[in-house]
Amino acid sequence: MGDKKEEKFKGLKKAVSSQLIPLSVLALLIIISSFASPVFLTSANFENILLQMAVTMIISCGMFTILLTGGIDLSVGSIAAVSGVMVSTWLESTNWLLASVIAIFVGLLLGTLNGLLVSKLKVAPFITTLGTMYFARGLAYWFTHAKTILWTSFENVASFKHMGGGRIFGFLPIPALIWMIVFAITIVLIKYSKFGRVCYAIGGNEEAARLSGIKVGFYKILPYAFTGLLAGLGGVVLAARLGVGSPASGDGQEMDCITAVVVGGTSLSGGSGNVFGILIGVFILSIINNILNLCNVPAYPQQMLKGVIIVMAVILSSIKEKRRA
Numbered sequence: 001m002g003d004k005k006e007e008k009f010k011g012l013k014k015a016v017s018s019q020l021i022p023l024s025v026l027a028l029l030i031i032i033s034s035f036a037s038p039v040f041l042t043s044a045n046f047e048n049i050l051l052q053m054a055v056t057m058i059i060s061c062g063m064f065t066i067l068l069t070g071g072i073d074l075s076v077g078s079i080a081a082v083s084g085v086m087v088s089t090w091l092e093s094t095n096w097l098l099a100s101v102i103a104i105f106v107g108l109l110l111g112t113l114n115g116l117l118v119s120k121l122k123v124a125p126f127i128t129t130l131g132t133m134y135f136a137r138g139l140a141y142w143f144t145h146a147k148t149i150l151w152t153s154f155e156n157v158a159s160f161k162h163m164g165g166g167r168i169f170g171f172l173p174i175p176a177l178i179w180m181i182v183f184a185i186t187i188v189l190i191k192y193s194k195f196g197r198v199c200y201a202i203g204g205n206e207e208a209a210r211l212s213g214i215k216v217g218f219y220k221i222l223p224y225a226f227t228g229l230l231a232g233l234g235g236v237v238l239a240a241r242l243g244v245g246s247p248a249s250g251d252g253q254e255m256d257c258i259t260a261v262v263v264g265g266t267s268l269s270g271g272s273g274n275v276f277g278i279l280i281g282v283f284i285l286s287i288i289n290n291i292l293n294l295c296n297v298p299a300y301p302q303q304m305l306k307g308v309i310i311v312m313a314v315i316l317s318s319i320k321e322k323r324r325a
Helices: 002-018 020-036 043-052 054-068 076-090 096-119 125-144 158-165 174-192 194-204 206-211 216-242 253-263 275-294 299-324
Strands: none
Touching: 020 275, 043 054, 043 174, 043 275, 054 076, 054 174, 054 194, 054 216, 054 253, 054 275, 076 096, 076 125, 076 216, 076 253, 096 125, 096 158, 096 216, 158 174, 158 216, 174 194, 174 216, 174 275, 194 206, 194 216, 206 216, 253 275, 253 299, 275 299
């Protein structure tokens, strides 16, 4: 009994130490932000952060599984746009729940296509998902004839509207509840299922994983399918929150998700990362965006700062890789 407790304590200590830098950055950001704006520490602003981080958090959970295998997905923003415009269009003639399920299923199909191309045809993940990014974005514009769909003008959309702007227990935004559920599912998949163990094994040494009897071809498809599913869900949540389905939505979302996961300590080369790092990384990006908006910093400097964060995240990832080697 004592040995088990000691093992759990060592595991917890190791997990915390692996996230020491991201946690320190997060703590520093909270302190700086609290001085920069008196609004930052209010409950209303905290609810706003939970709401605004929903789409990035949902999709980042999928991106994490892909990065674990040593892959990457540049198409998630475009897939989110496709699902968003489809559900917004179908709301006029279809039950909102059925429309949402079909739109999310479209995301799953596009993600599975990515996985098949990477796994079966051996096309590089960067090239595969870059192609899907352009295809899905074009599909979103073609589907809407390059128009924005204002679904709030349709009838019988109260439930869908509530999903995007409603509250649970009077304070928790429903999109925040959705990302919390997705995060909990991701924890179970990564820490307590074969899927998670295989993702680490493939990212660590794909050839060794194959020789050990793992069906690498099959398991390399799953992270892309899972990410496509979550990108579709993210697109539906975004449409519900904004009240519109825009073919331009989700632009740059892939960079936000990749940055958040890498900032949270996941290696770009695969095989290394902690699922709780997703939460830390997304919180860091969300707080940065939030405090810059509270301080009325223009959009362009914000983009510049994101660029700096991406480069810094890659540098830190490279340093960790060299130390591990």
